[in-house]
Amino acid sequence: MTAKLRIREVSVAFRTRKGAELVAVDRLSLDVADREIISIVGPSGCGKSTLLRLIAGLVRPSSGEIWLDGHQVMDPGADRGMVFQSYTLFPWLTVQGNVEFGPRLRRVPDATRQEAARRFINMVGLAGFEHAYPKELSGGMMQRVAIARALANDPEVLLMDEPFGALDAQTRAFMGELLLDIWQKSPKTILFVTHDIEEALFLGDRVYVMTARPGRFRAEVSLTLPRPRTLEVTTSEEFVSAKRRVLAMIREETARTMGAGAGADDGRTV
Amino acid sequence: MSLAQPGVGAPRGSGPRGFFAYFRPQESIPRRVYLGTVTGSAVGLVLLWCIVSYGKLVEPLFLPSPTAILAAAVDLLRDGSLIQDAQASVYVIVTGWALAVLVGVPVGILMGSFKVMEALVEPVVDFVRYLPVSAMIPLLILYIGIGTSEKIAVIFIGTFFQLVLLVADVAAHVPHEQLDVSYTLGASRAQVVARVLLPATLPGVMDTLRITMGWAWTYLIVAEIVSADRGLGYLILNSMRGLFTDRIFVGLLVIGGLGLLMDLTFKWLHRRLLPWSPKA
Numbered sequence: 001m002t003a004k005l006r007i008r009e010v011s012v013a014f015r016t017r018k019g020a021e022l023v024a025v026d027r028l029s030l031d032v033a034d035r036e037i038i039s040i041v042g043p044s045g046c047g048k049s050t051l052l053r054l055i056a057g058l059v060r061p062s063s064g065e066i067w068l069d070g071h072q073v074m075d076p077g078a079d080r081g082m083v084f085q086s087y088t089l090f091p092w093l094t095v096q097g098n099v100e101f102g103p104r105l106r107r108v109p110d111a112t113r114q115e116a117a118r119r120f121i122n123m124v125g126l127a128g129f130e131h132a133y134p135k136e137l138s139g140g141m142m143q144r145v146a147i148a149r150a151l152a153n154d155p156e157v158l159l160m161d162e163p164f165g166a167l168d169a170q171t172r173a174f175m176g177e178l179l180l181d182i183w184q185k186s187p188k189t190i191l192f193v194t195h196d197i198e199e200a201l202f203l204g205d206r207v208y209v210m211t212a213r214p215g216r217f218r219a220e221v222s223l224t225l226p227r228p229r230t231l232e233v234t235t236s237e238e239f240v241s242a243k244r245r246v247l248a249m250i251r252e253e254t255a256r257t258m259g260a261g262a263g264a265d266d267g268r269t270v
Numbered sequence: 271m272s273l274a275q276p277g278v279g280a281p282r283g284s285g286p287r288g289f290f291a292y293f294r295p296q297e298s299i300p301r302r303v304y305l306g307t308v309t310g311s312a313v314g315l316v317l318l319w320c321i322v323s324y325g326k327l328v329e330p331l332f333l334p335s336p337t338a339i340l341a342a343a344v345d346l347l348r349d350g351s352l353i354q355d356a357q358a359s360v361y362v363i364v365t366g367w368a369l370a371v372l373v374g375v376p377v378g379i380l381m382g383s384f385k386v387m388e389a390l391v392e393p394v395v396d397f398v399r400y401l402p403v404s405a406m407i408p409l410l411i412l413y414i415g416i417g418t419s420e421k422i423a424v425i426f427i428g429t430f431f432q433l434v435l436l437v438a439d440v441a442a443h444v445p446h447e448q449l450d451v452s453y454t455l456g457a458s459r460a461q462v463v464a465r466v467l468l469p470a471t472l473p474g475v476m477d478t479l480r481i482t483m484g485w486a487w488t489y490l491i492v493a494e495i496v497s498a499d500r501g502l503g504y505l506i507l508n509s510m511r512g513l514f515t516d517r518i519f520v521g522l523l524v525i526g527g528l529g530l531l532m533d534l535t536f537k538w539l540h541r542r543l544l545p546w547s548p549k550a
Binding site for chain 1: 445447450452453457461466470544545546
């Protein structure tokens with residue numbers, strides 16, 4: 001199998017004001033297949049967002065390489081769409097205008113562009129809100145528009161950085177199901193960063209658990225849950241046992257960042 | 271006023287009732303109570319003024335009665351000087367302010383968006399903005415003389431440096447992730463500036479225009495203190511020499527009225543031009 005996205009030994013280090021070297025992510029390697037959904041979980045500050053920003057080209061690696069479809073990632077580009085945790089819709093554009101933003105930059109003809117925008121607005125269940133401004137939408141609706149905006153640009157990879165993190169629990173569960181529904185209709189390669197273990201397991205084909213800073217992959221949990229999935233799978237035995245394992249790892253890593261020095265240390269000093 | 275009615279429309283919940291219920295920090299109050307208080311405040315002030323002036327509690331020299339001021343205003347309108355004074359002042363203020371906006375908004379956006387520009391501009395601006403405008407007048411007279419241009423220059427200097435800093439702050443606070451997401455949608459650097467950064471600053475810039483217009487009015491007297499022969503500031507200064515207190519009040523009321531009118535116009539424009547703005 002040739003991977004769609006290859007991440008090879010990527011590290012990010014920077015100097016603090018006091019001159020100390022801080023390693024944010026440390027020699028991460030990962031292969032992602034076409035149309036695969038990878039979830040990444042880890043304690044706060046482990047560099048999971050940095051990993052997405054690296055793939056997006058918004059951050060340059062200190063060392064290592066990222067390849068997408070045989071091209072090395074150097075800069076941001078439309079082939080890697082991103083959805084952020086914070087609300088990033090352009091407030092001066094309507095829902096339709098936001099979704100058309102990417103295609104408009106590429107001078108896609110009016111009719112094609114509008115048609116595509118309508119299709120994705122329908123897909124995220126916001127038909128009828130085409131002419132609404134972001135200030136008239138709820139948080140969940142804004143994130144649905146952000147997803148539609150990213151998808152309307154037809155990226156090769158969709159990078160999602162805790163996109164549902166600011167939403168309440170009910171909306172979150174709904175958004176997870178919606179995302180899988182969209183994926184069924186228009187499959188994309190997705191990297192999904194979250195701190196919600198259940199969300200990570202529910203969405204991902206594989207779940208990567210990261211260590212506390214410097215961020216490394218600590219474990220990979222693969223699920224054999226069938227697709228299409230509904231929230232019912234979250235009560236299955238495989239799901240619950242996987243959840244228990246991941247939870248234990250995250251707790252250990254979180255304890256480490258808190259300086260509690262919980263067991264299994266590899267001799268790193270803080 | 272309705273403030274005295276206990277319990278009417280008071281917020282529910284524990285705590286004090288009636289009058290004191292309106293003194294919960296940041297809590298909203300019924301619209302009726304709000305409007306009633308606004309009217310009460312305005313009417314009360316005029317009432318107090320009437321009692322003090324008609325009741326001869328204060329010398330008319332210090333506080334003329336409303337009718338005396340009205341009479342002075344009618345006089346000044348009849349001989350056409352009030353309109354001319356108002357026109358002269360509006361011309362000076364709007365021109366000085368517009369020049370400051372024309373130069374200051376682009377400089378401010380550059381300064382807030384690019385660190386290089388910040389390093390280039392900020393030391394100068396931070397230094398100059400602490401200089402009192404009145405202290406610059408001798409230099410302005412030396413450089414540009416004592417005509418209308420000097421007055422416009424006073425307004426320009428009074429507003430320009432503050433405006434640059436306010437606009438720079440607006441540009442610096444455009445959410446970084448809005449720029450990031452534009453790059454991931456395929457925008458080039460120029461496109462990010464033109465299609466995201468600039469529109470994102472519009473509500474803030476609009477607010478800044480309104481605020482700095484208010485400041486421009488406060489520099490009017492400073493601008494018209496040197497050899498003016500027209501203007502509302504001149505009217506006030508000149509009336510002081512003859513102790514025409516009623517005319518001073520006419521000047522003040524017209525300045526306040528014009529200022530209020532411009533403020534309302536800006537708020538209206540904000541709603542009209544930027545219907546998407548969270549502040550609209």
